[in-house]
Structure formats: structure tokens, C-alpha cells
Amino acid sequence: xxxxxxxxxxxxxxxxxxxxxxxxxxxxxxxxxxxxxxxxxxxxxxxxxxxxxxxxxxxxxxxxxxxxxxxxxxxxxxxxxxxxxxxxxxxxxxxxxxxxxxxxxxxxxxxxxxxxxxxxxxxxxxxxxxxxxxxxxxxxxxxxxxxxxxxxxxxxxxxxxxxxxxxxxxxxxxxxxxxxxxxxxxxxxxxxxxxxxxxxxxxxxxxxxxxxxxxxxxxxxxxxxxxxxxxxxxxxxxxxxxxxxxxxxxxx
Amino acid sequence: xxxxxxxxxxxxxxxxxxxxxxxxxxxxxxxxxxxxxxxxxxxxxxxxxxxxxxxxxxxxxxxxxxxxxxxxxxxxxxxxxxxxxxxxxxxxxxxxxxxxxxxxxxxxxxxxxxxxxxxxxxxxxxxxxxxxxxxxxxxxxxxxxxxxxxxxxxxxxxxxxxxxxxxxxxxxxxxxxxxxxxxxxxxxxxxxxxxxxxxxxxxxxxxxxxxxxxxxxxxxxxxxxxxxxxxxxxxxxxxxxxxxxxxxxxxxxxxxxxxxxxxxxxxxxxxxxxxxxxxxxxxxxxxxxxxxxxxxxxxxxxxxxxxxxxxxxxxxxxxxxxxxxxxxxxxxxxxxxxxxxxxxxxxxxxxxxxxxxxxxxxxxxxxxxxxxxxxx
Numbered sequence: 001x002x003x004x005x006x007x008x009x010x011x012x013x014x015x016x017x018x019x020x021x022x023x024x025x026x027x028x029x030x031x032x033x034x035x036x037x038x039x040x041x042x043x044x045x046x047x048x049x050x051x052x053x054x055x056x057x058x059x060x061x062x063x064x065x066x067x068x069x070x071x072x073x074x075x076x077x078x079x080x081x082x083x084x085x086x087x088x089x090x091x092x093x094x095x096x097x098x099x100x101x102x103x104x105x106x107x108x109x110x111x112x113x114x115x116x117x118x119x120x121x122x123x124x125x126x127x128x129x130x131x132x133x134x135x136x137x138x139x140x141x142x143x144x145x146x147x148x149x150x151x152x153x154x155x156x157x158x159x160x161x162x163x164x165x166x167x168x169x170x171x172x173x174x175x176x177x178x179x180x181x182x183x184x185x186x187x188x189x190x191x192x193x194x195x196x197x198x199x200x201x202x203x204x205x206x207x208x209x210x211x212x213x214x215x216x217x218x219x220x221x222x223x224x225x226x227x228x229x230x231x232x233x234x235x236x237x238x239x240x241x242x243x244x245x246x247x248x249x250x251x252x
Numbered sequence: 253x254x255x256x257x258x259x260x261x262x263x264x265x266x267x268x269x270x271x272x273x274x275x276x277x278x279x280x281x282x283x284x285x286x287x288x289x290x291x292x293x294x295x296x297x298x299x300x301x302x303x304x305x306x307x308x309x310x311x312x313x314x315x316x317x318x319x320x321x322x323x324x325x326x327x328x329x330x331x332x333x334x335x336x337x338x339x340x341x342x343x344x345x346x347x348x349x350x351x352x353x354x355x356x357x358x359x360x361x362x363x364x365x366x367x368x369x370x371x372x373x374x375x376x377x378x379x380x381x382x383x384x385x386x387x388x389x390x391x392x393x394x395x396x397x398x399x400x401x402x403x404x405x406x407x408x409x410x411x412x413x414x415x416x417x418x419x420x421x422x423x424x425x426x427x428x429x430x431x432x433x434x435x436x437x438x439x440x441x442x443x444x445x446x447x448x449x450x451x452x453x454x455x456x457x458x459x460x461x462x463x464x465x466x467x468x469x470x471x472x473x474x475x476x477x478x479x480x481x482x483x484x485x486x487x488x489x490x491x492x493x494x495x496x497x498x499x500x501x502x503x504x505x506x507x508x509x510x511x512x513x514x515x516x517x518x519x520x521x522x523x524x525x526x527x528x529x530x531x532x533x534x535x536x537x538x539x540x541x542x543x544x545x546x547x548x549x550x551x552x553x554x555x556x557x558x559x560x561x562x563x564x565x566x567x568x569x570x571x572x573x574x575x576x577x578x579x580x581x582x583x584x585x586x587x588x589x590x591x592x593x594x595x596x597x598x599x600x601x602x603x604x605x606x607x608x609x610x611x612x613x614x615x616x617x618x619x620x621x622x623x624x625x626x627x628x
Contacts (some may be wrong), residue, residue: 046523097593097595097596098593098594115278115279122321123313123317124316125317126313126349127313129320129350130348130349132352133354134352134355134358134359135358135359137360138360138362139360141593142591161278161313168474191341191344191349192344194341208587224409
């Protein structure tokens, strides 16, 4: 695996809802195997950027490139193929409530692979083991706790062995220990699977613990103020806003 | 792509060596771990199991899931597993998968229930449902008392909105359905009554049927499908989002806040809609009657007027109020009893509509018998 190879690139990305500009001129590169953090204050458009990256919302101008291939400029069919290599964990899990955990994980496998029902169940059981939910195959989402839902959502995101995992606020609503365990899990999965990880978060603890690349969005100037390793940005970025955010408002 | 292979070597001294080769990708043809699992259970039991993966190509979940099955069986048989030889990523994943032991008692065991057991459970559920409905009705009555005395907490703007939704916005569909029902009645009436020269009595048939029964029933059923379903879905979703709990923690009674204003809106709007529905039905019937029979508008109108007594009008109005209450109760009760998922909201909505319609039809039958005995 070549670590220097760019996996995701954003070029002059501008996002807007109608005439309302959210962010403009975003430009960043994510290498293969990076844990890339999208950060910034509330309402700066972090989640919107994620939506554009996973194909839920189209950008106003600019494009996202996966392995140098344009994402939004390509055909719908091509985009569907690219999307199969994504796994997404939504903020509250977004598990389908009418299906058991095993069925939640199995749906994508059923749709996109030729595996039989027994094999799908086996894979689902394995994915649940990975996230520490062994034995919970036949539970419905409303029968498990919030933290378990997140982990089950992660198991579902990993169903198709994705190249890129997207996380929307993974530690929101989790206690510090569960949040730490989830961070460790993300790191461990990145190490063993070589997956590129993109995370929207403003949890500073997570940002420094797992992030090795990032983009900082600013709601005032409506553009990115910084991109790079968050630990370095905290200590030595010339922009005060960036340092202040990363030092919890205590920057000198 | 080379074919995946799994080879077991007994290297003596009770040590087993498992060599993995080829590309282990999910969806391609993978060797079954069956023979390896069998060997692990045979005696003499090997003391340890190790791996070599020199000729291993690409791999994904397909490999890890087999390794996990082997690892589990080996551990269960007391065989020491030396994971060193596994590819690094797979070794970590296997370790991760076994990092959190399965929680005791978590796994579900499905037992097949006998017919009697299932039947009994259904009966008990039915009894429980009836009890819940009664409790709900009781709470509603108490809440209505507070509402009338002005002691209930609710938002006035909500009531206006419910009135708008249950009343004005239902006009088009009530117009259409009642108009067509009136026309259908008139068609049947004309065809049959003409046979013995009583065609003009079509006016009686349409007017009495619409005013006494049909308008209220049709409006009730429309409301069950429109408003009752909406109530169940709104309150059910609020329950899923814990909005109902939020009201309770603020010391507000959810029945006062959510249910009574909705019931009130339907009690006010149902009679109005029923009266309007009757007029639309009579109008539809008149169109058919006048065009198919040899009568003037004045004759038809006079016939209609003398056929409808005030008793029938009040009887119809009373029925429409009863149906309105029943539809609102069915909708709100199902919403409040809703479970905690999107699926449950759908089930509650379905139940609300079915229950609303059943209650309407049953109460229509009962009320009709009572009316006949009272001579209304």
C-alpha cells in the first residue's frame, strides 16, 4: 500500500443551499490510510461537506476526486459504483428499525454480492464481533443502547469491506470511555484494514488522539482556514482562530 | 487471481500447521474450513495450531471469517493458537473480534411456540389492549373536564391548526365522496322506483339516507383515513423522539396537551362536515334524479324538503359527533401506545385506521337500533 498516494482530493469545492453560501474554495488532499478530520465550529458546514463527499448533496461548484477520478462530474452509474466502496456511520446510527442487526448488516451484502443467506449471516456475525457486539445478531435497534447502536452502525458501515469509512460525529452522545473505545476501534480498524477514514467531529480529545490530517472550516469567512495534522495546527498554525479552537479558547 | 487454498500439515510433535494460499476474497470460491474443524476435534488432540501465509495473495472478510471459525473451534478444544503466522492485518482483526467476550445470555434462542401458547398470547394481548383503551378513555374524560374548566395546559394555536387540518382541508375529499355517493344512491333509486312509477321518491331515498346515515359514516371513514392516521403518526413520532417524555418532565399532562385538543377539533368539525356532506349528497342525487326522471327542480326540491325531518337531522349530527370522538380516540390512543421505532409508527397508524373504521361501523349499527326503538 502506497501511503503517499492521494485517495481523496477536493478541488475548489463550493457548497451552498440555493443562494445561501455555506463554504467556498475548499481544497484538501487525503492520503490513503489517513484519518482525516473535518472540524470547525457549529454551523460551519461540516456535515454538509460530508454529505457532498458521500454523494447525498451536490456541490455548487468544484468537485471531489476519488483516486483522481471526479465524483460529481462522472455519470450517475459511475457514481453508484464509487459509492459502493464507502461505508458511512450516521450520527445516531440510522439503523433500519424494522430489521435485526444481522439483517441491517446483511442488506448490502445481499444486494451487492452473490453470498448465500448462511454466509451473509456468518459475515454479519463477524462484523458484530469486531465491534464488540458478539451474540447480538437477532436484536432490533430499539432493544440496544445508544452506544451499541453506534457500534452496530459501524458494523453495518463495514459490511462491504469499504475503502473509505465516513463518520458523522461518532462520539456525540457517548460517555468518555465509550468514546475512547470507539476511537481505539477506529484506529485499530484503520491499522488492520488500511481503510481511509473521514470523520466529522469537534471533540478535541478524538481529534488529537486519532487524526493525522484535517481541514478546519470557518463559519465567518466561509472558507477553510487550515489543513494538515491537527497536532501541528494546534501548536504552530499562524491563524489565531485555528489555534484558539484547538486549544479550547485558551490560545495566547 | 489464484484460487484460495487451505492446507493442513501435521508437522509432528502434535503441532498443526495451516498454510493459507491464493486470493481469499468474499464472493469468490473459498475452501471450506470443515476438514480443519474436524481435525481439531479428533483425538489425539494437537497441542498447538500455527499458520503460514507465504503464498497468500489478496484477502478480505472472506479470510478473516474462516480464521475466526478455526480460532473459535481450536480454543473450544483447548488447542493453543499461535497467530504469529497470520498476515498482520488479519491477526489484529481476529484479536479484535475476540477482544470483547460474548455477553452471557445475550444470544437469542428461538423456540417454536405451540398453537395453544400463541392463541393464549393473542387473547392476553387483546385483553391488555382493551384495558389500555379503557384507561386511555378514562384519562381523556378527566382531561376533557379540565379542558372545559379551562385548567388544561395546551396551545391555542395548536387547536386552530387542528381545526384547520380536520375541517377546511378535508372539504375537497368530503365533497367528492359525498357527491358521488348521492349520485350512486339516486341511480339505484331511479332504476328501481321507476319500475312502479314512484320515481319521485328517489328524492326521499337520497335525502333520508344522506342525512340520517351515509354522510356521517362516509365522513367518519374519510376522517379515520385522513385525520386519525395523521394523529397516530404525529403522536407516535413524538413518542419515538421522546417529545412526549419531554412534556411529562415539564409537568404537562400529555393527554391535555396532545390528545384533548385533537379530540376537540374532530368533535367540532365532524358535524359541520357531515351537514356539508349531506348537502353535497343531496345535490349529487338531484343532478341524477332531475336528469333521469320527468320532474322539475321545484318538484324534486319540495319532495326532498318534506322527506327530511328535524329528528333525522339531529340523529345524523349526533352520529357524526360520536364517530368523530371514536376516530380521534383510535388515532390518539394508538399514537400514545406506539413503540420505539419507525416500524412501530407504521403499525400504530395502520391500527388507528382499522380501529377507527371498525368502531364507526359497530357504533353505527348500535345507534341505528337505538334510534329505531326510540322512534327517531
